[in-house]
Amino acid sequence: MGTGERPLTFFALILPFLAAAAAPLLTRLLKHNAAWVLALAPLWMFSHFAGMLGPVSEGAAIAGGFDWIPSLGVRFSWYIDGLSLTFALLITGIGTLIVLYSGGYLKGHPHQGRFFSFILMFMGAMQGLVVADSFLMLFVFWELTSITSFLLIGFDHAREASRRAALQALVVTGLGGLSLLAGLLVIGAVSGQDDLSGLLASGDLMRNSPLYLAALILLLGGAFTKSAQFPFHFWLPNAMEAPTPVSAYLHSATMVKAGVYLVMRMNPVMGDTVAWETILPLFGGVTLLVGTLLALRQTDLKLMLAYTTVASLGLLVMLTGFGSEKAVEAAVLYLIAHSMFKGALFMVAGLIDHESGTRDIRSLGGLRGAMPVTFAAAILAALSMGGLPLFFGFLAKEEIYAAIAVGGGWATLVTVVAIVGNALMFAIAFAVGLRPFIGAAAKTPKHAHEGPVLLWLGPVVLALSGLIAAMFSTIAHQLLSSPMASAVAGQDLQIDISTIPHIGMPLLHSALTIALGIGAYLALDRLRASMASVLEAIGWGPDRGFDQAIRGLLRLSFGVTKIVQNGRLDIYMTVTFIAVALTLLVPMVLFGELPSVPVFPDLWFYEWTVVAIAVIGLGAVVYAQDRLTAIVSLGIQGFAVALLFMLMGAPDLSFTQFMVETLSVVILALVMTRLRLSVSDHRPTGQKILDVSVAGACGLAFGMLLLKVTQLPFDETLSTFFKNYSLVIAHGRNVVNVIIVDFRGLDTLGEIAVVMITGLAILALIRIRTKDQTVPAKRKGRR
Template structure:
C-alpha cells in the first residue's frame, strides 16, 4: 500500500516535473523534444491504468500524506470510477496534446514556455479530479484558473489574447471564491473536510437550513468553470489561445471541471427540488444557446467552442435529472465528447496550420490535398453527430432513453434536446465535412497533409471513439459503469450497444438526424438568420462583462482619489485616528480601564529632576518657532526616558534608548532640511486644536494600555525559562545578550536588515534629490549662481 501511495504521488507530480524541464528539453531537441516530454503524462496514464481492474470491481483507492495535522489538513486523494476516468482522460489526451503541440508550434520562439504552462495546467487539473480534501480541491481549482490564464494569454502581444485571458481569470476565479465559501459551509454543516467522508452525510446536507446557500455557491463555482449561461461567453473568447490549448483545456479537461464537481456532489446535494429545477433549466438553456451560436459562426474554432458550451449544458441538464438512465447518459456523453471534440479541435488546427485560414467560407476541396485529415475529421464528426458505429451514437441513445416521458417537463426537455442535438449535428459536419468537399478554394497557404505530430493525436481519439462503441461491453465494464456508479454511489450496469433497439429513443434519433441534415443543407441561410437575430438582440453578456470591468475600474479610481489623495497629512491623521480608536474604545466598552495609580511617597530629588527635564522638553516642542528646533526638543523626551532606565539598573536599555533618540533626531533633521519645508507651522487654529486633541487621545490611549498591562498578574514563565537555560544551552551569563543573540537571533538579524534597508533608502532619496538639484542648476544659470 505504501508503494501505491508513493507511486500515485509521483504520478501526480510528473506533470509538474515536466513543466520544470520543458524549456531545457525544447532548447536542446527542438520540436522533437515533444516526444521526450510526452513520456511524463504517458507514465502517469499508465500508472492510473493499473487501477482499472480494482475500480471496475467497485473498490475505492484513497491515500495521501498529512499536511498540517494540527488542523486536520492533508494532501489526500480519492480514486473511484469518476476520478479515475477523468485522470485517464487528462493524462491520455494530455500525452497526445503534447505531441500535437510539438508539431503545431514547431520553431515557435516560446515553445518551451508553452510546454511549461500546459504541464502546469495538467498537474492542476489532475489535482482537482483526484482531490479528497476540500482544501486541496480548492487550491488546484484555482490553479487551473491561473494556468489557463497563462495559456489563453500565451500570445500576449495581441490585445484580444490578453482580454480573453483576463476575462477567463475573472469569471472562473470569481466562481472559485464561491466554491470556497460553499465548501466551508459544507464543512460547517457536516464537520468533515474530505469527499470520501462526505458521502454519508447526504440527508444531513439536504435537510440543513444552509442547503440552498451551499447549492447556490457550489453552482456559482461549477457554472463559471463549465461556461453555463450566463457565464458562457468566456469560453468562445478563450479561442484566442493556440489550438492545442483549445483542444485540451476547453474541450476535454478544464471546462469539464464544473461538470465533475456536480457529478461528485450529486449524492450529497442531488434529488432535491432546487437541484432538479436549477440544473435542468440552466443546462437546457445553455444547450440551445450554445448550439444556436455555433451555427452562426464562420470560424472553425468558434463553431467548436460554442458547440462545447452546448455539450456542457447537456451534461449539466442530465446531472440535474439524476435518474439512473440520466446518469448513465452523462457518463457516456462525457467520454464521447472528450474523444470527438478533442479530435475535431485538432483537425481545425491542422486545417489552419496547413491552409492559413479557419474561415469556413474560404475552405473547400481539401479532401484531395489532405485525405488522412479528412478521414479523421469525418470519423470525429460522425461521433459528434451521434451516428453509428461511434460512441457518440450510444451516448445519444441513452440520453433520449433518460429524457422520454409523458409529463410536460419530460416533453419540454426532450424537445430542447432534440433541437440542440440537431444543431450540433449540423455543426459537426460543417467542421468535419464541409471544408473537404466541393471545389478547391484559394487559401493563404497551399494545402497539404500535416506531419505525423499533428495528425497522430486526432487519429487516436477518432479511432478510440470507434473502438469504444464496437467493443461497448468492455468499455462499459472498465469505464462507463464505474463512472455512473461513482456519481450515484450505487452499483451501475450500463449495457447499451450498437445493436438497434426499436423504440421512442430510436425515433427521436432519426428525427434528430433529419433535422440535422436539413440544417446542414441550409447552413448558409441558417448562419445569416442567426447573425440577424444576434444583431437585433443587441449586445450580450460579453459586452456586459466589459461594462462591469470598466465600471469597476472607474469606481476604484474614484475610491482611490478619496482614500489616497496624495496628501501625507491625511494618511497620518487617519492612522492616528485608528490608533486612538483602537486604544480607547475597547477599554471603555468592555470595562477594562486601569485603576488610578497611587502617587509614590518617596520620590527622590533626582527623579523630580528627570521629570522636569521631560516637561521642559515638551514645552520646548510646543513653543518652538521652527521645525528643526521642535525636532531637537523632541529628543529631550527620549533622553529623559533613557535616564530613567539608567537610574533603575538597565544600562544596556538606556544605551539603546540614547542611540535611538540620537539617530532619530539626526535623521529627521537631515530629512527636514532636504525637504525645504516652511520653517514654521502654518496651520489654522482649528487644525492645530484638532491635531492636539488627536495627539492627546493617542497618548492617553497608550498610557491607559501600559497602566492596564502593568496591573495584570505578572507571568514569569519566560523569565524562569531564560534564567534556567541561558547558561546551559547558550553558554552565556548575560541573559539579555543571550536572548538577543541566540534565542532571538533571527529576529535580531531581521531588525538589523530593516535598519540597513532604511538607511540605504534614505541615502538613495538624498542622492536623487541632490542629482535633481544639479540638473536644475545646469539648466538655469541663475540657480547655479545662487547655489554658489
C-alpha cells in the same frame, strides 16, 4: 496493484511537472521532435492508470497518500474510483496525443519549449484535480488549472486579444475558485470531513443540513464558471485565441470538464434534492440552447466548435441534474464520447488552419483530395458528434433520450430542449467535419496538403477510438462507463446499451434529431444570417458586460484612491492619530476599564530633577520658535526618559533609548531640511487647536493605557521562566538579549526583515523625485 502502487501513483502525479521542467531544454536539443520524448510522460501515466481498471471496475476505489503537514491535519491524498479513473485516463490519453500534436503544430515556434512546459503543467494540475481526495488538494489543483490555463490562453502574449482572453478566463474562473473554496469550507464545517472519500460516506448529512443551499450555490459558483455555463460562458469562446492544441485539450476533455467533474463528484451527497434538480437542468438547458444558437452565428471553425462545447457542457450539467440513474448513465456516456470527438474535431480545425492558412468556413472547400487522412478523421468524429449509429456518440444520444423521455411536463420540456440542441450540434458537426472537404476546391491563403504525422495522429486515434469503443461497447461499459456511472450515482449501475438500434421512443427522437440536423445543416447560411441580425438587435452580451464591469471597477478604485489617498501628509497624520486615540480611549470608557488615580510616587530628588528636565524639554517643543529647536528639544525629553530608565534599573532599555533618540534627532533634522519648509510655524489658530487636541488625546490615551496596564496584577510566569532558564538553557546572563536572540529568535528575524524592508521603502521614496518634493518622515526605533 502491488505494494509499489503508492509511490508509483505519487510519481504519476508529479511526473508532468518534472516533464514540464525538462521541456525547455529538451526542445532546445531536439526541436519539435522533443514531443516524441515528452509524450512518454503522459503515456506512462496513462498506462499506470489503465493498470487500475481491473480493481476499479470491480467496484474498488484506490486510495492512498501521505501526511503533508501533519500538525495542520493536511494530507496529500488521492481517491481513485470509477469517476476519477475515467477522467484520469481521458486527461492522460488525450494529453499524450495533444503533446504530439503540439510538436507538429508549433514546429519552429521560438517558444515551443515554453509551450510544452505550460501544457504539461496544466496536465499535472488537471490530473491532480480529478484524483485529489483532500479538499485542500482539490482546491489547490483547481486553482492551478486556472493559472496554467491563463498561461496557455495568453501564450501568444504579443497580441492584445490573447491577453484579454487570458485575463478574462482567469478572472471568471478565479472568482469561481473563490466560490468553490467557500463552498468546500461550508461543506467541511457541516460534514466534519476534510476529504472527498469521507464526505461520500456521510450519506444524507449534507442534504439535511440547513446550510445545504448555501453550500450548493457556492459549489455551483465554482463549477459553472469553470464549465462555462450561461451566463459565464463567454470566456470559453474568447479563449480560442490560444493555439489550437490548447483549445483541443482544455476545451474538449479537461479544463472545462472540471466543473462537470465537480458536479458529478458531489452528486451522491448533494444531489437528489429539489434545488439540485431545478438549478442544474435550468442552467444546463439554457446553456445548451444558447451555445448551439451562438455556434450557428460563427464562421470560424474553432469558434463554432467552442460554442458547441459550451452547449455540450450545458447538456452534461442538465443530465447530471435530471436526477435519474438513466440520466447519470447518459451523462457519463456523453462525457466520454464528447472528449473523443471534440478533441478530434478541434485538432482537425487546427490542422486545416495550419495547412490551408484559414479557418473561415466560407473560404474553405474541396480539401478532401489534398488532405485525405484529415478528412477521414474529421468525418468519423463528426459522425460520432452527430450521434449516428455505430459510433459512441450514438450510444450517448440513445441513452439521453431514454433517460429524459419519462413523461411529465418538466421531462417533456427537457426533451424538446435536448432535441433542438442536439440537432443544431449535428449541423455544426458536419459544418466542421464535412463542409471544408467537399464541393469545389476553394482558394486558400496557403496551398493545402496533408500535414505531417505528428499533426494527424491525434485526430485519427481519437476519431477511431470513438468507433472502436462503440464496437466493443460491452468491454467499454464494463471498464469505463459502468464504474464511472456507479461512482456518480453513488450506487451500482450497469450500462448495457449497444450500437444495435432498438425500436422505441429514443430511436424516434434520434431520427427526429437527425432530420432536424440535416435541415439545419442545409440551411446553415440562412440560419447564420438570421442569428447575426438577432444578435445585432440585442447588441449587449455578457462579454461586453465583462468589459463594462472591469472598467467600472477601475473607475471605482480610482475614485476611492482619490478620496483616501489625497496626497496631503497632514491629513493622513491627523486621521491616523485620531484613529489611534479613539481605539485606545473608546473601549476603556465603554467597558469601564479606566485606570484608578495613581498614588503619588516616592522618588529621590535627582529623579525628580530628571522628570523636570523631561517636562522642560516638552515645554520647549511647544514654545520653540523654529523647527530645529523643536526637534532638539524633543531630544531633551527623550534623553531624560532614557535617564529615568537607567535610574529605574533597565540599562538595556535606556541604552537603546539613547541611541534611538540620537538617531531620531539626526534623521528628523535631515528630513526637515530636505522638506524646504519655512523656518517657523504658520498654522492658523483653528488648525493649531485641532492639532493640540489630537496630540493631547493621543498622549492621554497612551498614558492611561500604561497606567491601567501597570495596575493590573502582574503574571510572573514568563519573567520567572526567563530568569531561571536564561543562563541554563541559553548560556546568557543578559535576559533581555537572550530573549531577543534566542527565546524569541523568530520574532527578531521577522523584525529585522521589517527593518530592512522599511529601509528599502524609504530609500525608494527618497530616490523618487516627485513634483512637490515631499518625503514622509519616518521615525525608526524599537522599544
